Amino acid sequence: MKVRNLKIVLSLLFLIVAIGLFRLQVLNYQYYNSLSKENRIRINPIVASRGDIYDRNGNILAKSRLSFNLAVIPQEAKKNETLLADLSSVVGISERKLRSNLERNTINYFVPAIIAEDIPRDQALYIEENNLDYSGVLIQTAPLREYLYEESLAHILGYVSKLNAQEYKRLKYYGYKSIDLVGRAGIESSYNSYLKGEDGGFQMEVDNRGRRLRLIGYKKPQKGKDIFLSIDLDLQNYIYSLIKDKKGAVCVWNPSDGKILAMVSAPSYNPNIFINPNSQKNKEIRAIFNTPPENSPLLNRNIQAVYPSGSVFKIVTLMSGLETEAINRKSEFNCPGYLRLGKKEFKCWYRNGHGNQNVVLALKNSCNVFCYRVGLKVGIDNLSSYARKFGYGVRTGIDLPSEQAGLVPDRHWKQKLYNDRWYDGDTVSLAIGQSYLQVTPLQILKMASVIANGGYLVTPTLVNQIEDVDVGVGKIESCNFKTDNLNAINEGMDLVVSETGTGKRAQVKGINIAGKTATVQNSHGKTHAGFVCFFPVDFPMYAIVVFIEHGGSGGYEAAGIAQKIIFHMKEESII
Amino acid sequence: MKNFRNTNISLPLTYFLIVIVGFLALYSASFGKGKIDNAEYISHQLVWIILSLVAIVSMLIIGYRRLLDFSYVLYAFGILLLIYVILVAQPRLGAGRWVSFVGINIQPSELMKLIFILTLARFLSAYKYQENGIKCVFIVLALTGLPVLLIIMQPDLGTALVFIPVAFSMLYVWGFRLRYIIVMFISAIAASPFLWFLLKDYQKSRLMVFINPNADPLGSGYTIIQSKIAIGSGGFFGKGWLSGTQSQLNFLPEHHTDFIFSGIGEEWGFLGALLILFLFYFLIIQGLDIATHASSMSKRLLATGVCVLIAMQVIINICMCIGLMPVVGLPLPYISYGGSAMIVFSVLIGILFNIKFEA
Numbered sequence: 023m024k025v026r027n028l029k030i031v032l033s034l035l036f037l038i039v040a041i042g043l044f045r046l047q048v049l050n051y052q053y054y055n056s057l058s059k060e061n062r063i064r065i066n067p068i069v070a071s072r073g074d075i076y077d078r079n080g081n082i083l084a085k086s087r088l089s090f091n092l093a094v095i096p097q098e099a100k101k102n103e104t105l106l107a108d109l110s111s112v113v114g115i116s117e118r119k120l121r122s123n124l125e126r127n128t129i130n131y132f133v134p135a136i137i138a139e140d141i142p143r144d145q146a147l148y149i150e151e152n153n154l155d156y157s158g159v160l161i162q163t164a165p166l167r168e169y170l171y172e173e174s175l176a177h178i179l180g181y182v183s184k185l186n187a188q189e190y191k192r193l194k195y196y197g198y199k200s201i202d203l204v205g206r207a208g209i210e211s212s213y214n215s216y217l218k219g220e221d222g223g224f225q226m227e228v229d230n231r232g233r234r235l236r237l238i239g240y241k242k243p244q245k246g247k248d249i250f251l252s253i254d255l256d257l258q259n260y261i262y263s264l265i266k267d268k269k270g271a272v273c274v275w276n277p278s279d280g281k282i283l284a285m286v287s288a289p290s291y292n293p294n295i296f297i298n299p300n301s302q303k304n305k306e307i308r309a310i311f312n313t314p315p316e317n318s319p320l321l322n323r324n325i326q327a328v329y330p331s332g333s334v335f336k337i338v339t340l341m342s343g344l345e346t347e348a349i350n351r352k353s354e355f356n357c358p359g360y361l362r363l364g365k366k367e368f369k370c371w372y373r374n375g376h377g378n379q380n381v382v383l384a385l386k387n388s389c390n391v392f393c394y395r396v397g398l399k400v401g402i403d404n405l406s407s408y409a410r411k412f413g414y415g416v417r418t419g420i421d422l423p424s425e426q427a428g429l430v431p432d433r434h435w436k437q438k439l440y441n442d443r444w445y446d447g448d449t450v451s452l453a454i455g456q457s458y459l460q461v462t463p464l465q466i467l468k469m470a471s472v473i474a475n476g477g478y479l480v481t482p483t484l485v486n487q488i489e490d491v492d493v494g495v496g497k498i499e500s501c502n503f504k505t506d507n508l509n510a511i512n513e514g515m516d517l518v519v520s521e522t523g524t525g526k527r528a529q530v531k532g533i534n535i536a537g538k539t540a541t542v543q544n545s546h547g548k549t550h551a552g553f554v555c556f557f558p559v560d561f562p563m564y565a566i567v568v569f570i571e572h573g574g575s576g577g578y579e580a581a582g583i584a585q586k587i588i589f590h591m592k593e594e595s596i597i
Numbered sequence: 598m599k600n601f602r603n604t605n606i607s608l609p610l611t612y613f614l615i616v617i618v619g620f621l622a623l624y625s626a627s628f629g630k631g632k633i634d635n636a637e638y639i640s641h642q643l644v645w646i647i648l649s650l651v652a653i654v655s656m657l658i659i660g661y662r663r664l665l666d667f668s669y670v671l672y673a674f675g676i677l678l679l680i681y682v683i684l685v686a687q688p689r690l691g692a693g694r695w696v697s698f699v700g701i702n703i704q705p706s707e708l709m710k711l712i713f714i715l716t717l718a719r720f721l722s723a724y725k726y727q728e729n730g731i732k733c734v735f736i737v738l739a740l741t742g743l744p745v746l747l748i749i750m751q752p753d754l755g756t757a758l759v760f761i762p763v764a765f766s767m768l769y770v771w772g773f774r775l776r777y778i779i780v781m782f783i784s785a786i787a788a789s790p791f792l793w794f795l796l797k798d799y800q801k802s803r804l805m806v807f808i809n810p811n812a813d814p815l816g817s818g819y820t821i822i823q824s825k826i827a828i829g830s831g832g833f834f835g836k837g838w839l840s841g842t843q844s845q846l847n848f849l850p851e852h853h854t855d856f857i858f859s860g861i862g863e864e865w866g867f868l869g870a871l872l873i874l875f876l877f878y879f880l881i882i883q884g885l886d887i888a889t890h891a892s893s894m895s896k897r898l899l900a901t902g903v904c905v906l907i908a909m910q911v912i913i914n915i916c917m918c919i920g921l922m923p924v925v926g927l928p929l930p931y932i933s934y935g936g937s938a939m940i941v942f943s944v945l946i947g948i949l950f951n952i953k954f955e956a
Contacts, residue, residue, distance in 0.1 A: 025770060025888045027769075028901065029885050032881060039912055039916060039919075042916065043828070043867060043915075047862065047870065051829060053829065054828075054830045055832060057830070058830035239822075
């Protein structure tokens with residue numbers, strides 16, 4: 023009985039479907055058949071603009087400008103043999119070129135295919151006005167990306183380009199079209215899904231001459247979301263002007279939350295050359311891609327280049343000594359200018375020796391021997407484990423693509439790679455940041471910020487807001503360090519930037535700065551110059567890392583650049 | 598197997614006809630004039646069909662009782678798979694619906710349809726409505742709600758919603774009063790504005806498009822219009838097999854899967870479409886006959902669940918193709934391209950055979 027009722031209900035539903043089919047296929051056959059036969063439905067897509075990118079003060083950094091594309095409906099081009107020749111005379115592009123573009127961009131006989139991009143406005147208007155002479159020809163508008171500050175922000179913003187054939191094959195199931203732009207680097211890449219808008223378009227019924235009869239539907243294109251960065255445009259440009267002829271990286275952030283105010287890498291490139299490339303631009307693009315990787319302007323040296331960290335690593339060594347209680351604040355070692363280990367002699371940079379040193383003085387003077395001894399006392403296992411606690415060996419987690427993780431060497435790693443055991447000699451070179459250690463400049467900044475903010479690892483972020491939604495700050499983790507120990511390191515770093523410290527060139531009148539220099543030996547020539555600092559010491563609001571490849575002495579070159587930046591920030595009353 | 602000789606072969610025959618017709622339709626969608634698709638759809642689908650026959654034969658050997666015995670374990674397993682899909686399977690630009698198992702991608706939500714019917718049949722047949730009515734109804738609602746919510750989260754609204762008529766038909770056949778079902782139905786409609794907020798943007802846009810197909814002429818609206826043109830232009834006799842106007846169909850996204858019926862309507866016309874509709878109807882009526890004559894409650898519930906599931910999918914899918922329903926993304930059983938659905942629905946048919954031949 024109940025099953026019978028169910029039968030009745032289902033039978034009724036099937037009947038409704040049958041009636042629906044009857045209506046469509048028998049009653050309305052004429053209408054749909056005409057639509058189908060003459061392919062009288064045309065669609066004309068409207069590409070949505072990408073979201074704009076702003077700095078923290080609302081200055082626009084990347085925007086979209088309107089461009090005109092010439093498109094034809096492939097079927098019409100087939101019917102009308104002189105069409106492409108006519109168009110060629112209007113836009114001044116060879117017929118052969120137009121034909122090859124048509125073939126490449128044809129998705130379907132009835133979907134307009136673009137044959138010339140970014141044509142001048144007057145040509146576009148001419149074609150639009152003479153629409154009847156050019157049946158099946160359309161002018162489509164499309165937004166084009168424009169980067170306003172070219173080289174200075176290239177590594178942060180990245181650039182966009184069209185999908186290549188392989189990517190299109192993979193992404194077409196997710197609604198991407200062959201002409202869609204995707205972010206290739208920087209914010210454009212990591213926030214692509216927010217910046218990308220939703221395309222709209224018309225669907226219309228046309229007569230057999232291609233004239234518009236009726237608008238069947240219109241979908242408004244939806245612009246992508248605007249992104250507001252934590253970057254300070256003025257500071258960014260100023261820093262770029264300081265280092266644009268050098269090779270290196272500078273980053274300024276807030277040490278308590280990792281919000282980045284400026285991030286500059288040199289050499290840089292002009293992202294606009296990737297937008298609608300022509301032969302001239304293509305030459306430049308090839309030149310960029312042919313540069314050997316270590317000199318590549320595409321490299322964001324803050325996060326994509328690794329170096330031995332040099333003396334800034336002494337912060338890790340000394341902290342591991344204090345935390346493991348291998349030493350305490352008062353422990354002293356004598357520095358005679360070298361440390362003898364078996365047959366080998368490990369030198370201090372100050373050949374005459376620093377004499378008796380404690381933690382604070384060792385930092386101030388960047389005494390190698392003191393750090394050698396601490397390194398030997400805590401041992402390699404502790405040393406590499408503390409290096410990891412300070413964030414080395416893992417990505418900082420910044421919201422940019424292709425970040426390097428660097429390397430913290432340990433026994434296991436050496437055994438695996440070199441099939442050799444770990445020697446005390448390795449430990450002492452690691453204790454001063456040499457040997458196999460590899461870090462990115464941003465990791466140095468992250469480490470120094472642990473001292474500045476009272477023991478927390480922050481996650482760097484570049485974005486403050488997406489549209490009107492506050493993004494907040496990245497993950498913040500406690501390192502569980504003792505406050506006394508942090509204070510000891512802080513005190514030492516404070517003395518580094520004093521009249522008698524190694525970083526004295528970074529001094530700026532009226533601002534109390536704590537820092538650490540690094541002069542990094544490398545196999546390619548002149549030493550790298552590094553400097554990391556934070557200020558004001560009592561309540562650190564800014565931290566800076568400067569790393570100049572083959573820049574010479576950290577205390578001279580890098581601290582000098584940091585001084586200019588801090589002075590500029592003071593002048594512009596950022597501080 | 599002895600009983601096999603004693604039954605008429607109409608049920609298996611109907612099944613085979615549907616499968617053959619479906620395969621011809623898929624073949625046309627792949628190799629018709631000017632089609633740009635590759636042959637792998639055909640070879641894959643052939644493999645699925647063979648595996649489906651294996652599945653049916655195994656069903657006859659194992660017997661539905663064994664599956665009923667394990668249904669609670671299977672239910673737990675199915676739920677875990679659904680959770681896994683949401684948590685682990687990478688939701689690339691929208692929906693994560695597949696899990697990989699020894700190199701084969703399976704769709705847990707399809708598998709869950711089978712498990713769900715088994716579980717409800719076992720649970721309800723263990724109780725009587727007159728004794729534990731209300732308590733059981735609430736448990737069934739919970740058993741239904743869990744997979745429905747998980748599948749909505751994938752997000753796959755269409756598959757999730759098809760569970761609901763199945764659950765209520767089984768409750769109804771079990772003994773639940775129609776008037777309560779109607780009351781629940783009305784309150785669900787009253788609550789639906791609140792559900793709106795749970796929907797993903799693309800689901801909202803699909804519903805909006807259903808209300809006004811011209812609102813999104815390039816997205817779902819476009820699909821509906823093109824599908825209607827394809828079916829409508831088929832007329833009474835159709836344009837002939839392999840002779841659909843490919844231009845329209847190449848426009849149609851998913852014309853191998855969810856919109857395969859558009860190709861059938863275009864090429865085989867009203868006659869062909871009606872034939873397929875009739876084959877499904879005949880299959881379901883025979884299934885419900887099995888339910889009527891079933892000797893136990895568990896058999897009756899199983900047969901009911903299977904029939905209502907197949908019926909709902911057929912009705913929803915075709916209504917979607919002819920613009921009577923929003924595009925919800927449900928495949929046409931036995932015809933749409935896809936392995937998980939093909940095998941699961943064949944196992945369901947295997948259960949019907951099994952019950953019938955046992956009698």
